[in-house]
Amino acid sequence: MMWKKVLLASAVTGLLAGVAIPIHSTPADAARSGCHKAAKARFPHDHKARHEFKHWCKAQWKLYKAAHKR
Numbered sequence: 001m002m003w004k005k006v007l008l009a010s011a012v013t014g015l016l017a018g019v020a021i022p023i024h025s026t027p028a029d030a031a032r033s034g035c036h037k038a039a040k041a042r043f044p045h046d047h048k049a050r051h052e053f054k055h056w057c058k059a060q061w062k063l064y065k066a067a068h069k070r
Helices: 002-020 027-033 035-042 047-067
Strands: none
Touching: 035 047
C-alpha cells in the first residue's frame, strides 16, 4: 500500500515538472507559436519592452529561416 502512494506521488510530481519545463528554447522556436505570445509571456506588464522583443523575435525568426532554407 505504501509503495502505491509513493509511485502515485512520484508520477504526479513528474507530470508537474514536465509541465513546468519551458518549451521554447530559442527565439526561432518561440516564433513558431507566435512572437506575440512569447513577448506577452516574457513581459506581461511592459508594453514597450514587449513591442521591442516581438520585433527582435521576428527578426531572429527570419534569420533562422534564411539560414535553414533548403
